[in-house]
Amino acid sequence: VFSPVEMAPxxxxxxxxxxxxxxQRAGKVNLGVGVYYDEAGKVPxxxxxxxxxxxxxxxxxxxxxxxxxxxxSYDAAVQRLLFGPDSPLLDAGRxxxxxxxxxxxxxxxxxxxxxRQAGKRMVAISNPSWENHRAIFEAAGYDVVAYPxxxxxxxxxxxxxxxxxxxxxxxGTVVILHACCHNPTGVDIAMADWVKVIDVIQQKGHVxxxxxxxxGFGSNLEDDAAAVxxxxxxxxxxxxxxxxxxxxSLYGERVGALTMVTASQEETAPVLSQLKRVIRTNYSNPPxxxxxxxxxxxxxxxxxxxxxxxxxxxxxxxxxxxxxxxxKLAAAGVATDMSFIQQQRGMFSYSGLTAEQVARLADxxxxxxxxxxxxxxxxxxxxxxxxxxxxxxxxxx
Ligand code: PMP
Numbered sequence: 001v002f003s004p005v006e007m008a009p010x011x012x013x014x015x016x017x018x019x020x021x022x023x024q025r026a027g028k029v030n031l032g033v034g035v036y037y038d039e040a041g042k043v044p045x046x047x048x049x050x051x052x053x054x055x056x057x058x059x060x061x062x063x064x065x066x067x068x069x070x071x072x073s074y075d076a077a078v079q080r081l082l083f084g085p086d087s088p089l090l091d092a093g094r095x096x097x098x099x100x101x102x103x104x105x106x107x108x109x110x111x112x113x114x115x116r117q118a119g120k121r122m123v124a125i126s127n128p129s130w131e132n133h134r135a136i137f138e139a140a141g142y143d144v145v146a147y148p149x150x151x152x153x154x155x156x157x158x159x160x161x162x163x164x165x166x167x168x169x170x171x172g173t174v175v176i177l178h179a180c181c182h183n184p185t186g187v188d189i190a191m192a193d194w195v196k197v198i199d200v201i202q203q204k205g206h207v208x209x210x211x212x213x214x215x216g217f218g219s220n221l222e223d224d225a226a227a228v229x230x231x232x233x234x235x236x237x238x239x240x241x242x243x244x245x246x247x248x249s250l251y252g253e254r255v256g257a258l259t260m261v262t263a264s265q266e267e268t269a270p271v272l273s274q275l276k277r278v279i280r281t282n283y284s285n286p287p288x289x290x291x292x293x294x295x296x297x298x299x300x301x302x303x304x305x306x307x308x309x310x311x312x313x314x315x316x317x318x319x320x321x322x323x324x325x326x327x328k329l330a331a332a333g334v335a336t337d338m339s340f341i342q343q344q345r346g347m348f349s350y351s352g353l354t355a356e357q358v359a360r361l362a363d364x365x366x367x368x369x370x371x372x373x374x375x376x377x378x379x380x381x382x383x384x385x386x387x388x389x390x391x392x393x394x395x396x397x
Contacts, residue, residue, distance in 0.1 A: 012131075012370065012371065013032055013034070013131075013370065016030075016032040016368050016370065017030065017032065017033075019362065019368065020032070020368045023362075023366050023368075025366040027365075027366060027384070027387050028366035028367070028368070029366065029367045029368065029379065029384045029387065029388055030368045030379060031367065031368060031369045031375040031376050031379050031380070031388070032368050032369055032370050032374075032375075032376065033376050033379050034183070034347070034348075034376060035246070035251060035376075035378070036246055036249060036314055036318075036347060036378040037378055037379050037381070038314075038317070038381075039317065039381045039382065040381070041379075041381055041383070041384075043249060043251070044249050044310075044314070045249065046248060046249050046307065046310045047306060047310060048297045048303045048304075048306040048307035048310060049248055049249070049250065049293055049297065049307075051303060051306070052292075052293045052294075052296040052297050052300075052303055053293055055296065056289075056292055056293065056296065063288065065284075065285050066099075066285045066286055066287075066288055066291075067285065068098070068276045068279045068280055068284065068285050069096075069097070069098040069099065069272070069275070069276060069279065070098055070099020070100075070257075070285070070286045070291055071099055071288070071291040071292065071295055073295045073299060074099055074257075074291040074292075074294060074295040074298075075097035075098065075099060075257065076097075077294070077295050077298035077299055078097050078099075078242060078257040078259065079095055079097055079259065080298075081215070081221065081225070081242075081298065082212070082215075082225055082228050082240060082242060082259060083095075083225075083228065083229060083232055084222070084225070084229060087229070087232060089232050089261065092265065093265035093268055094261055094262045094263070094264065094265060094267075094268060095259060095260075095261060095262075095268075096259065096260045096262065096268060096271055096272045096275060097257050097258070097259045097260075098257065098258050098259075098275055098276075098279060098286075099255075099256075099257055099286045099291050100241075100256045100257055100258050100286065101254040101256065101283070101286060101287075102243050102245055102254045102255065102256040103211065103212075103213045103241050103242060103243030103245065103256040104132060104136065104243075104256070105254065105256055105258075105286075106240075106241035106242065106243070106256045106257055106258035107132075107133070107136050107137075107176075107209075107211065107241045107258075108136055108140065108282075109258045109275065109278055109279065109282070110209055110239045110241060110258050110260075111123075111136060111137050111140035111142065112140055112278045112282070113260075113274065113275055113278050114174055114207065114209075114239075115140055115141055115142070116274070116278065117271075117274050118207070120142070120172075120174050120207065121141070121142055121143060122142060122143045122144075122145065122169075122170065122173050122174065123137045123142045123143070123144055123145070123173065123174040123175070123176060123209075124144075124145050124146065124147045124165075124166070124169055124173050124174070124175045124176065124206075125137075125144060125145075125146055125147075125176045126146065126147060126149035126150075126162075126176070126177075126178065126182070127146035127147065127148055127149050127150065128146075128149070128150060128184055128185065128372065129146070129149075129176065129178075129183075129184075130178075130183045130184065130211075133176055133211070137174075137176075142174075145169070145173075146165075147161075147162055147165030147166055147169070147175070148161030148162050148164070148165045149161075149162055149182075149185070149187075150185045150187055150350065152352070155187070155340035155343075155344075155350065155352065156187055156340070156343075157187050157188075157189060157190075157193070159189075159193050159196070162197070163196055163197065163200050166197070166200045166201065166204065166206065167200055167203075167204065169204065169206065171204050171205045171206070172204075172205045172206060172207065173204070173206050173207070174206070174207045174209055175201060175206045175207065175208055175209065176209050176211055177197070177208060177209070177210050177211065177227070178210075178211055178212075179210045179211065179212035179215075179224070179225070179227045179228050179240075180212060180214060180215065180217075180218045180224040180225075180226075180227065180345065180346065181213075181214035181217050181218045181224070181345050181346025181347065181348075182345075182346065182348075183213070183214070183346065183347070183348055184348050184350060184370070184372060184374040185344065185348070185350040185374075186344025186345050186346055186347075186348050186349045186350060186377075187344060187345075187350070188218065188345050188346075189227065191226060191227075191230070194226075194227050194230050195230070198230060198231060198234050198236070201236070202234065202236060207237075207238070207239070208231060208236065208238040208239070209238065209239045209240075209241065210227065210228055210231065210238065210239070210240045210241070211240075211241045212224070212225070212228060212240060212241070212242045212243070213241075213242070213243040213245065213246060214246055214247070214346045214347065215242065215247055216247045216308075216311040216312075216315065217246065217247070217311075217314070217315050217318070217345070217346045217347060218315075218345040218346055219345075220312070220315075221308065221311070228240055231261075232261065235263075236261075236263075237260075237261055237262055237263040237267075238260075238261050239258065239259070239260050239261070240257075240258070240259040240260075240261070241256065241257075241258055242256060242257050242259065243255070243256040243257075244256065244290070244294050246347070247311055248293075248294055248297070248307070249314075250290050250293070250294070253287075253289060253290030253293070254286075254287065254290060255290035255291055255293075255294050258275075260275070314378075317378075318346075318347065318377050318378050321377050321378075321380040321381070321385065322341055322342045322344070322349070322377055323342050324380075324385055325338075325341055325377070325380065325385060325388070325389055326338050326339055326341050326342050328385060328386065328389035328390075329389050329392060329393055329396075331389075332389050332390050332392075332393035333393055333397065334392070334393050334396050334397070336396070338352075340352075341377075347376055347377060347378045348374055348375070348376055348377065349374070349375050349377050350372070350373055350374055351369070351373045351374070351375050351392070352373055353369065353373040353375075353392070353395070353396070354373065355371040355372075355373075357373075357395040357396065358370070358371050358373060359371070360394075360395045361391055361392070361395055364391070364394070364395075365387070365391035365394070367387070367388055367391050367392075
């Protein structure tokens with residue numbers, strides 16, 4: 001049975017981690033990662049999380065199965081965070097939220113649901129996008145196409161290209177949209193431009209599938225959800241994959257959610273019943289711990305406030321690293337304007353480095369980045385930023 005199995009293609013980011021681990025140089029830096037590190041280079045354990053965990057352990061509660069759609073208080077808290085506590089959607093009977101295994105799990109549930117229940121076979125992702133978007137949907141049986149997004153000349157959004165790309169797709173295509181803090185480019189869509197995107201989606205009958213994995217890392221929890229709320233106001237039916245991996249620094253607990261906004265109350269019960277089948281036939285029901293912790297934080301005012309402060313600290317530290325990197329590159333003699341790094345949002349920056357320059361960074365300086373030039377700004381700290389800026393300057397000259 002196993003003899004015909006061939007090696008899977010190497011995952012480029014895992015390969016990068018292996019090369020980093022094997023590098024013996026003391027000053028090595030891994031900018032290829034997709035997680036937030038604090039100033040000490042560690043994945044933080046948030047104080048709000050720790051407090052909620054301690055309370056949970058002290059309860060010594062039994063461990064029954066959860067419902068297929070997960071913890072009800074968690075699902076309700078996700079809805080409030082996405083749509084805002086005053087959203088009319090909260091009471092409109094048009095929302096379905098299921099706790100999922102991270103944002104990845106939410107995308108997979110949505111992909112399976114749309115394929116089985118709506119006969120969808122084509123999905124469009126941004127060019128470029130998080131690599132797993134393509135992989136998840138291909139594995140679910142979709143044709144994956146890309147719409148224009150990033151313009152390397154301006155280091156910004158190719159809005160006209162994007163709108164035309166969306167118009168050129170067959171009607172009814174599933175369209176994945178990064179709600180904020182685009183991975184990998186850090187380039188987001190301005191509110192006025194979201195209105196145009198929604199317009200085209202509406203005209204074409206596309207199925208919007210919003211991915212929000214970094215709420216709170218751009219401006220704040222409210223503003224980062226503005227695109228989700230604009231879709232909510234549009235009256236369209238759409239899907240949202242959300243994740244607390246980053247915003248709660250709970251990567252390994254797999255806390256995410258799939259939310260579906262139906263077009264009318266009548267649609268909700270059948271859609272929920274079919275979503276439950278998708279869940280039942282994948283993993284039956286989700287785990288308890290991460291959802292209990294997140295729900296406790298989101299529904300306890302003191303803990304919520306604490307979490308917002310800590311999220312702000314992570315966001316501000318990344319912003320400081322962005323402006324510091326731009327200043328240090330200029331000081332190190334880089335003549336081109338690198339201020340776009342400061343404009344980009346979230347954890348990542350498309351640095352403009354070519355694959356050759358990235359390879360030189362690794363070979364000559366022990367600084368590892370993705371070959372596309374994506375760097376994780378959240379992996380910078382005051383201890384390594386000078387070395388990174390000087391090395392980048394050396395390969396950019
Ligand atoms: N969407 C995007 C754009 C991401 O960058 C990530 C994480 N790298 C995810 C979804 C999934 O996050 P997770 O499954 O770890 O919650």
